[in-house]
Amino acid sequence: MITPFRIDIPQADLDDLTDRLARTRWPAELPLPGAGSEYGVEITRLRELADYWQYGYDWRAHEARLNELPQFTTGIDGANIHFLHIRSAAGPDALPLLLAHGWPGSIVEFLDVIEPLSEDFHLVIPSMPGFGLSGPTHETGWSAERIAHAYAELMLRLGYDTYGVQGGDWGMGIALLLAAYEPDRVVGVHLNYLPTLPPPGAELDGLPAEDLERIARTRAYVAAPHGHMVVQSTRPHTLGYALTDSPVGQLAWITEKFDEWTDPALRPVDRDRLLTNVMLYWLTGTAPSSARLYKESFADRTKPKPCPVPLGVAVFPHDLALPSRALAERAYGTLTHWTEFDRGGHFAAIEAPELLAGDVREFFGKLA
Structure with missing residues (x-):
């Protein structure tokens, strides 16, 4: 059963947030001389955001904007899944396109690409199980593979026999898995990571120097992963208690990544957009279940699967790890589209929505 959905956060929850922000216990020793952002999000940045969150940010305005979009929920494999479903202005024969977000993102990432993409595609934008408006999952085992199967069922339930998939971050892995499981239904996969x-x-031997540099950078990242990956893949619940109890803690945990993983020339991400993203984690209490994705997926990791459908890649220069085209072509013989951009980072749909939307349209346009 698919049920229409509308966001309506109780005022008591917003009052509780305001009260908690007013009673934030700030570390007395910060700022610490000589300690920069490599120690974590800086207190000056965080206090400014927290003050704006308490006194200037208007959740009801952003709630209303989200409610302008068609939203639904459905139960799949024991989990609730919330999703946006925007029909294309091009008519009923438009290609359906599933947009898959990752962590610490949400459906909010895609707000600026909905209008241009809906000119050509029926858009399905799920909140990942255990994330945001889907609410927490209530059992273990919700790995990327299980989410891919749930998304396949969602598209089938919506009546879409064939469709495309776009993703970055965890959405990248989910998109590739979805294509591997449903090669007769997924017509193509576009990735921005x-x-x-x-x-x-x-x-x-024979690889260009730029590719060798990218490989070295990726090896370094894998050898010494960021702290969030270590904690969320080992003790997600211990972290989850803190983030569920402290709004500033949740704000810091997410803000750090939006500050680190974006193009320096495009920083900071608009604070209202950032706070709306944080609100979807805070109001739904999904810090523990979203963090669990790391532990479940790392425990359930299997040999990477080939991509049996056409694959397109958009490379944004300030992403966490940049791909080698030669290695991508070796691993994915179906690579048919490659674009290198001169700006943008890990959150491409927020940082450079016009570039991402244009590349998605170009890639799937080749498949028509």
């Missing part, structure tokens, strides 16, 4: 590493013993 695709780390590439050579298999052990692979020959790298």
